[in-house]
Amino acid sequence: MAQKTALVPRLAIIGMGLIGSSIARAAKLKSIAGTVSISDASAVVRARVGELNIADEIYENAADAVKNADLVILCVPVGVMPNVAATIAGSLKTNAILSDVGSVKATIMHEIAPLLRSDIHFIPAHPVAGTEYSGPDAGFAMLFENRWCILTPKDASDGAAVSLLQRFWEGMGSLVETMSAEHHDLVLAITSHVPHLIAYNIVGTAADLETVTQSEVIKFSAGGFRDFTRIASSDPTMWRDVFLNNKDAVLEVLGRFTEDLSALQRMIRWGDGDGLFELFSRTREIRRGIVALGQEKN
Ligand code: NAP
Secondary structure, three states: OOOOOOEEEEEEEEOOOHHHHHHHHHHHHOEEEEEEEEOOOOHHHHHHHHHHHOOOOHHHHHHOOOOOOOOOEOOOOOHHHHHHHHHHHHHOOOOOEEOOOOOOOOHHHHHHHHOOOOOOOOOOEOOOOOOOOOOOOHHOOOOOOOOEEEEEOOOOHHHHHHHHHHHHHHOOOEEEEEHHHHHHHHHHHHHHHHHHHHHHHHHHHHHHOOOOOOHHHOOOOOHHHHHHHHHHEEEEEEHHHHHHOOOOHHHHHHHHHHHHHHOOOOOOOOHHHHHHHHHHHHHHHHHHHHHHOOOOOO
8 A cells, every 4th residue: 555645844943942852742643744853062962862862864964854854843942943944055955944942033134035045935933842851862742732732934935835734733743823923023022031030030039038048949939939830941042042033022021020019019018919919810710721622731
C-alpha cells in the first residue's frame, strides 16, 4: 500500500530546547513530518537530542539543517533569531516556509523579513504554551494540545503557505488564531509579559527584605508567593529578550498597571472594603472564564 505523504515532508528545527524538542516529538508522534532535521548551538543539547532519539538528522550548522526543508521553525531565544535567520537565509530552498515560535512578534517580523529572498514565505508564529523549564529534556509531545498558536502573517503573505502552517499547528494539537504582529505583542504584554515581570519583581523584593529572612520566605511560602516563584524561575535569557523586544507594549501595560495599583493602595489606606470586594469579585470571574475554556493548566 502506498504510504501517505506527511503534511511536511522535511521539517527543520533550529534550537532544541523546551519548544523545539516538543515540536520534534509531536511531529514524529503524529506523523506530521517525514524527516525531522535539527540544529542547536549547544553540543551538549545536540548529543542529548541524539540520545533521546527525537530527530532524524542532527547538524552542528543551522545552514546544513535547513537544506531542502519545506518548513523551517526557529526555536531559539528572540534576541538571536535575526542572527540565525541571516545564517540560514542563503540555504533555504525555493518556496520554503520560514517560521518561528518567539514570544514577541513585531521586532522579529521587522528584523527578519529584509534578510530573505522574495521566494521565501516568512510567517511568524507563537504557540502560547510552555512551562518554566528549559532544554530538550523538558519538552513533551502534548505541550501544544488544546493551546492557542497565534500566526502573524502579513496581508501579502501567500495563502497556501499560511494554510499549511495553520494545518501544521492544528496537527500539533493547537487552536490557531491569526492577528497582526503588533496586536499580538499588546495582547501578550498583558496576558504573559507583565505578569512575568510582576512575578520577577515580587520574588526579588522578598529576597531583598531585610526584616524577613530568606529562610522564612522559603519556609512560609504559602500559595500566593509560591505561585509567583514558579513563574519567576522561568528562563532568564528568554525573558530578558522578551522585555528588550516588546518594550513599547510592556511599558504601556505597565503604566496602566501602576495606576490601578495606586488605586488599590488608596482603597486599603481609606478602608474602602466595598471597592476591594467589588474588584476581587470581578477578577474571580476572569479565573472562572479561563477554567471554563479549559485553559487553566500549564
Ligand atoms: P530553551 O529551552 O532555552 O531552548 C533554546 C535552545 O536554543 C537552547 O538549546 C539554546 O542553546 C539554543 N540556541 C541558542 N542560541 C542559538 C543559536 N544561535 N543557534 C542555535 N541554537 C541556539 O528555550 P525555549 O523555552 O524552548 O524557547 C525558545 C523560543 O520559544 C523563544 O524564542 C521563546 O520566546 C519561545 N517560547 C517559549 C515558551 C516557553 O514557555 N518557554 C513558550 C512559547 C514560546 P543553549 O542552551 O546553548 O543556549
